[in-house]
Amino acid sequence: MTSAEIIAAIENQFSEAVIENEDMADHQVELDSAHWFDIATFMKNDPNLSFDQLECITGVDPGEDSQLQTRYNLHSMEYRHKIEVVIRHDRENPKVESIEQLWRIGDWFERETYDMYGIIYEGHRDLRRILCPDDWEGWPLRKDYEGQESYHGIVVPKIKEEEGWE
Amino acid sequence: MGVVQGDQMTLNIGPQHPSTHGVLRLEVMTDGEIVSKIKPHIGYLHRCFEKHSENVTYEQVIPFTDRCDYLASMNSNFGYVVAMEQLMEIKVPERVDYIRVIMGELNRIGSHLLALGVYGLDIGAFTPFLYMLRDRERILDMFEYTCGARLLYNYMWVGGVSHDLPKDFEKICIGFLDYFEPQIEEYNNLLTYNKIFVERTADVGVIPADVAVSYGVSGPNLRGSGVKWDVRKDEPYSIYDRFEFDVPVGNGHFGTLGDCFDRYWVRMLEIQESVKIIRQALKDIPGGDVHQALPKKIRPPKGSIYRRTESPRGDLGYYIISDGTPVPFRVKMRSPAFTALSCLDEVSRGWMISDVIAILGSLDIVLGEIDR
Numbered sequence: 001m002t003s004a005e006i007i008a009a010i011e012n013q014f015s016e017a018v019i020e021n022e023d024m025a026d027h028q029v030e031l032d033s034a035h036w037f038d039i040a041t042f043m044k045n046d047p048n049l050s051f052d053q054l055e056c057i058t059g060v061d062p063g064e065d066s067q068l069q070t071r072y073n074l075h076s077m078e079y080r081h082k083i084e085v086v087i088r089h090d091r092e093n094p095k096v097e098s099i100e101q102l103w104r105i106g107d108w109f110e111r112e113t114y115d116m117y118g119i120i121y122e123g124h125r126d127l128r129r130i131l132c133p134d135d136w137e138g139w140p141l142r143k144d145y146e147g148q149e150s151y152h153g154i155v156v157p158k159i160k161e162e163e164g165w166e
Numbered sequence: 167m168g169v170v171q172g173d174q175m176t177l178n179i180g181p182q183h184p185s186t187h188g189v190l191r192l193e194v195m196t197d198g199e200i201v202s203k204i205k206p207h208i209g210y211l212h213r214c215f216e217k218h219s220e221n222v223t224y225e226q227v228i229p230f231t232d233r234c235d236y237l238a239s240m241n242s243n244f245g246y247v248v249a250m251e252q253l254m255e256i257k258v259p260e261r262v263d264y265i266r267v268i269m270g271e272l273n274r275i276g277s278h279l280l281a282l283g284v285y286g287l288d289i290g291a292f293t294p295f296l297y298m299l300r301d302r303e304r305i306l307d308m309f310e311y312t313c314g315a316r317l318l319y320n321y322m323w324v325g326g327v328s329h330d331l332p333k334d335f336e337k338i339c340i341g342f343l344d345y346f347e348p349q350i351e352e353y354n355n356l357l358t359y360n361k362i363f364v365e366r367t368a369d370v371g372v373i374p375a376d377v378a379v380s381y382g383v384s385g386p387n388l389r390g391s392g393v394k395w396d397v398r399k400d401e402p403y404s405i406y407d408r409f410e411f412d413v414p415v416g417n418g419h420f421g422t423l424g425d426c427f428d429r430y431w432v433r434m435l436e437i438q439e440s441v442k443i444i445r446q447a448l449k450d451i452p453g454g455d456v457h458q459a460l461p462k463k464i465r466p467p468k469g470s471i472y473r474r475t476e477s478p479r480g481d482l483g484y485y486i487i488s489d490g491t492p493v494p495f496r497v498k499m500r501s502p503a504f505t506a507l508s509c510l511d512e513v514s515r516g517w518m519i520s521d522v523i524a525i526l527g528s529l530d531i532v533l534g535e536i537d538r
Contacts, residue, residue, distance in 0.1 A: 025469060052379050056472060056500040058485045071485070073472050077379060077395065084472065105382035108508040116216070131209040131537060140217055141496075 001048070001081045003027050009049060014039055021086075028071075028084045036087055037097035037123070043074065044102050050078045054099075057109035059117040061142045068094050068117055068142075089119055098124040116141035174202065177519065181210050185288045185523045188533025190507075192522070199518050204511045211537035219497035224250060224324065224464040227497060232318040234499060235535040237280055240273035240309075241477040242535075243322035248403050249473035249484040250324045254466045261454040262326050263405040268339070268447045269309070269321065271440040275346075276305040277478035278386075278433045278440075281530040285430060286357050288527040289366045294357040301349055304342055311338070325459035336448055343441055350438060358434060367430060368421030371513050371525035375424065381512070382505035385480025386436060387529055390416040390429035397476040409446050411439040426528035433530070465492055472500075479503050479530055499538055503531040 001009070007029045011018045017039055019030040031039055043051045055073040062069065067088040075082040087096055098121035100106040110121040111130040118139035121127055129136060137148045147156050177194045180186040189210035195203040215234060219227045231246045232239040244266055251258060283298035306316045313321045313329050321328050357363055373383065378391040388395055396413040398406040414435035416428030466488040474483035480502030487496040506529045514522045 028470075054382060055474065055481070056483050056485060056498070058472075058496070058498045060487065060496055073483075073485075077393070080400065103382070104377075104380045104512075105505050105508055108504065129209075131212045133209070140214070141220075 001079060003029070003081075003083055006049060006081065006083050009046070010039060010043070013042055013046075024086065027082070028086055030086045030088070033087045033089065033096045037099060040099045040102055050076045051083070052077050054103035054105055054109070055082070057106065057113055059113040059119060059141065061117060064144050065091075067091055068119060070096060070113060070119060072099075094119040095122055096120075097122050098127075100124050115139075118142070173197075179522075181207075185527065186533075187284070187526070187531055190531075190533055190536075192510075192526075194519065194522065196519060201514050201517055201519060201522055204514050204522065206507055206510060208507070208533070208536050211533050213538065215499060215538040216497055219494050221493070223492045224466070224494055227494060228323065229318070229320045231499070232320055233534060234501065234538055235477060235479065235482070235503075235532050236317060237532055238273050238277040238478045239317065239319050240269045240321060241277075241475070241482065243319065244270050244404075245473070245475040245477060245482045246484055247322045247324050248475055249471055249486055250464075250466070252473055253469065253471045253486055253488060254324070254461070254464070256325050256459055256461070258325055258459045259454050259456065260405075260452045261330075262456050262459070264447050264451040265327050265331060265456065266322055266404060267406065267409075268444055268451075269312075269327075271443045271447075272305050272308065272339075274440050274478045275437050276302045278437050279305075281478070282353070282357070282430065282433055285527040285530075286363065289363065289524050291357055291360065291363055294353060297349070297353065297356060301346060304346075308335070308338060308342065311335070323460060324464055325461055326457045330456045336451075339444065339448060343445060347438075347441060350434070353434070358431070364420050364427065366524055367426040367528065368419075370421075370426045370521050371517065371528065372422045373424045373509065373513055377509065377512065378424070381509035383480070383509055384502050384505065385476065385478070386432045387429050387480060387506050389414065390432045390528075391424035392416050392428075397474055397481055401474070403473070403475055408450075409443045411442050414439065426524050429528045429530075463492060465490065470496075474500065477502060479532065479535070480506065499535075501535040501538065503529075503533075503535045507531050507536055 003026055014035055017032045017035050019032055021030045024030055043049050051074040053075040055075050058071045060069040068091055070087050072085040098110055100110055110124055113119055114127055115129045115132055138145055175196050177196055180191040181189040191207040193205040194201055215230050228243055231242040235242045279298040279302045283295035286294040310316045311332055313319050373391050375391045375393050378388050392415050394413055394415050399413055414432050416423055416432055419431055420427050468490045470487040472485045474481045482502055483500035485498035489495040514525050
């Protein structure tokens with residue numbers, strides 16, 4: 001199936017779930033975060049879509065005063081088609097349903113995105129930091145992140161600000 | 167008859183332990199000798215690859231990719247430049263494609279040799295390790311001859327490679343392959359058909375195909391479970407569609423499909439396929455300039471891309487977002503060892519502690535890539 005057909009199939013099942021967004025490329029679709037678990041279940045189990053492989057979960061912070069995003073790259077081993085799902089979260093209170101029990105790799109991918117962006121995946125059975133230490137403060141990959149000054153008495157070096165790249 | 171439940175004991179393996187293949191700490195909950203749960207603790211080698219990438223230019227990300235999977239740096243470079251070239255819609259000269267395939271496959275052989283040798287070492291066979299490292303050394307010598315570095319190459323650039331092949335590279339490489347191919351039989355005699363080795367690995371740590379797909383396990387680990395999936399064949403990149411090679415899958419040679427032995431065996435067969443690819447590439451390689459497609463300033467158009475390639479450990483994906491400046495807005499690496507390690511808990515339950523070492527070794531993880 002092409003991306004357009006996949007999007008149509010989702011829209012057919014969940015009307016109003018697909019959010020129109022001009023920034024999305026052809027292979028991307030933005031979905032409403034409210035029904036994400038149901039849509040994901042449908043995408044995995046529907047015999048025509050059969051997305052059995054979760055390739056990657058990427059967190060994105062488009063910059064200050066904008067909403068955080070989680071991007072899911074899904075692939076079907078059976079039909080060899082793929083789609084990228086984009087879900088936006090409120091910056092102050094980023095929350096979305098976890099899909100960890102659908103695709104088991106979602107467990108670690110979601111922990112990593114939580115670790116880096118502080119996005120809460122509701123329903124995740126073991127949501128804690130994975131790469132950073134448990135007592136690390138802040139969400140390192142957010143654009144407005146400021147590192148802590150010291151960690152257990154060790155001074156954390158700062159990246160020097162340089163004047164542009166031109 | 168009820169199940170006898172003893173006291174639970176927690177055992178820490180690592181972070182400084184030779185069979186954890188780096189700095190990995192496993193918190194193993196055991197009942198006697200039987201493992202009931204494993205909590206892997208990773209992040210000891212976290213070097214903020216993704217954060218760093220947002221502060222350097224696109225070219226300067228390449229040396230970082232070297233240091234992620236330090237046993238197959240060529241393939242790490244390869245994945246990044248393939249993604250970048252697709253984002254920028256650059257067509258590289260034929261010669262560059264051929265050189266990249268040759269280097270990528272040589273590095274695949276080197277990485278697999280280390281994986282197989284260390285796997286033998288993990289479960290007590292010391293000698294094969296020395297044989298395999300001896301031959302890997304010759305591959306590293308070829309890399310050193312070509313680009314000056316033995317482990318961290320920074321060889322593949324966006325739009326080209328850093329150095330052209332030396333004049334007599336073809337002769338040296340063919341000489342190596344002619345020497346190397348008969349060695350595989352020797353490895354098999356030393357390790358593969360060794361009764362003790364087979365007893366330790368066959369039927370141990372079976373990953374069923376559906377579990378493997380759900381956990382995102384990829385590469386030789388996935389093929390060991392009998393799934394015929396290889397990015398080089400199924401989503402061809404560069405010029406991999408031009409070569410004839412098989413995709414070996416596990417078949418339960420000595421035990422159950424998807425056991426440790428199958429994962430080991432798939433790697434051994436894959437080495438032979440890589441030799442085939444290198445021979446074909448050396449035969450067809452055209453002449454030409456390797457720098458002509460190098461962009462003076464890398465400024466990809468606005469947009470994002472997710473592209474995966476086949477590294478020796480599996481699907482290596484890069485998610486790159488460009489905002490039109492010379493600095494990447496976001497670089498995410500989806501590393502195959504990360505996904506492979508995540509299934510350790512489920513696969514190891516019910517096995518003995520010594521089998522956990524066998525299972526962990528068969529997954530062929532590199533901590534540099536897991537922690538990034």
